[in-house]
Amino acid sequence: MSIDKTPPHIRLDERNHVEKPFLGQLAGLGWKIIDLTDVKQTPAHTGRESFTEVILPAELRRQLRVINPWMEEDQVEEAVKQLTASFPSTNLLENNRHVFHLLLENTSVSENRKTGEKSPTVRFVDFNQRDNNSFVAVCQFKIRVLGTEHHIVPDIVLFVNGLPVVVVECKSPKVHDAIPEAIDQLMRYSEQRGAKGEGSAPLFYYNQFIVATCRQQAKFGTITTRTEKYFYRWADPYPRTVNDLSHGAGSPNDQQRLVAGMLDRDNLLDLIRTFTLFSVNDKGETIKIVGRYQQFRAVKLAVRRLLEGETPRERSGIIWHTQGSGKSLTMMFMVREMYRHATLSHWKVVFVTDRT
Structure with missing residues (x-):
């Protein structure tokens, strides 16, 4: 010791x-x-x-x-x-x-x-x-x-x-x-x-x-x-x-x-x-992940637009990420956050990616 x-x-x-x-x-x-x-x-x-x-x-x-x-x-x-x-x-x-x-x-x-x-x-x-x-x-x-x-x-x-x-x-x-x-x-x-x-x-x-x-x-x-x-x-x-x-x-x-x-x-x-998960990395190791500040802020602001926006334009938006900053995790966190709200929990969510 x-x-x-x-x-x-x-x-x-x-x-x-x-x-x-x-x-x-x-x-x-x-x-x-x-x-x-x-x-x-x-x-x-x-x-x-x-x-x-x-x-x-x-x-x-x-x-x-x-x-x-x-x-x-x-x-x-x-x-x-x-x-x-x-x-x-x-x-x-x-x-x-x-x-x-x-x-x-x-x-x-x-x-x-x-x-x-x-x-x-x-x-x-x-x-x-x-x-x-x-x-x-x-x-x-x-x-x-x-x-x-x-x-x-x-x-x-x-x-x-x-x-x-x-x-x-x-x-x-x-x-x-x-x-x-x-x-x-x-x-x-x-x-x-x-x-x-x-x-x-x-x-x-x-x-x-x-x-x-x-x-x-x-x-x-x-x-x-x-x-x-x-x-x-x-x-x-x-x-x-x-x-x-x-x-x-x-x-x-x-x-x-x-x-x-x-x-x-x-x-x-x-x-x-909402912002904690377990995942498997490229080495096959299980890791625990907690969302970063930009993911937390983006998800909270985006879901607020969905809840408060009165028109499609007011409910829409773009979250811009740099490469490697956690786009996939942000999407996952956002779906979790949406499903916490009764008015959003029935929505169908489509993920479109450029990965094979």
């Missing part, structure tokens, strides 16, 4: 110039902040019984009751077990995909005992009513490495209904190659560097994307993104504009843009439900 040998003044710089602004911006977006910096942690600080737990179990149970008010205590426990104790394998990607499908496709229990309905749907996330969900950011979330006495402490972990959907690694702007170093740290935490016993893969079973930031630069990827080349900026905080962000004489930094664009609570739910 490696020990953090970062000089104290660099750690302080990371704290004051990266972590604190990140948490402050999240608080402004409606997130509950639990800052455990300089706290002698116990599991109880985050409602856990042990540091081996990677979810916030009390939060999950509470929100299950909010979203599914008909559930009784034994049914809540049954649903919790489906998310925490029933994984298809020990493989990180397979288990991540399993959890993703549960979040989107839901689960069921035998009966709604109040109405008699058989096999009623149990939802872990309410994608239609944001305020039925909880959004908690924990700074310095301590987790025990299984089979050892060691712990990892990710800088910031973001929980939706008690599930750790985003992990953020912060680095001081003074660190050389700050973003590559943060990415390497995230790979260590998720045990993807080839060594066992240096991280907590179960934390990443629930992960939807990861973030590496040093404030001026901030990039996101997924558990299958292992090099900086495929980590991307989030340049446009749509539906906000850059002028909506608090900044000095210069432009907002990358971190401000990413937090406003990806971690706005409504946007985050949309990214999970």
Whole structure:
């Protein structure tokens, strides 16, 4: 287990110039902040019984009751077990995909005992009513490495209904190659560097994307993104504009843009439900993809035209892409977004491509 040998003044710089602004911006977006910096942690600080737990179990149970008010205590426990104790394998990607499908496709229990309905749907996330969900950011979330006495402490972990959907690694702007170093740290935490016993893969079973930031630069990827080349900026905080962000004489930094664009609570739910998918790349490898800012903005604006336009001309338009910027993914995301709306869900969509 490696020990953090970062000089104290660099750690302080990371704290004051990266972590604190990140948490402050999240608080402004409606997130509950639990800052455990300089706290002698116990599991109880985050409602856990042990540091081996990677979810916030009390939060999950509470929100299950909010979203599914008909559930009784034994049914809540049954649903919790489906998310925490029933994984298809020990493989990180397979288990991540399993959890993703549960979040989107839901689960069921035998009966709604109040109405008699058989096999009623149990939802872990309410994608239609944001305020039925909880959004908690924990700074310095301590987790025990299984089979050892060691712990990892990710800088910031973001929980939706008690599930750790985003992990953020912060680095001081003074660190050389700050973003590559943060990415390497995230790979260590998720045990993807080839060594066992240096991280907590179960934390990443629930992960939807990861973030590496040093404030001026901030990039996101997924558990299958292992090099900086495929980590991307989030340049446009749509539906906000850059002028909506608090900044000095210069432009907002990358971190401000990413937090406003990806971690706005409504946007985050949309990214999970509509703009995330698993695909097979040219090498035959399964990868997890989260849409980029230009795809998110284009789809949202195009669907708004379809919903609000009163004439064919007002409903039509062109989305222009550069080569390699994800045209096919934009089309897929747009169909998904259309099918969320009752007035568009019956439309037949035709894809015309120039590929053989």
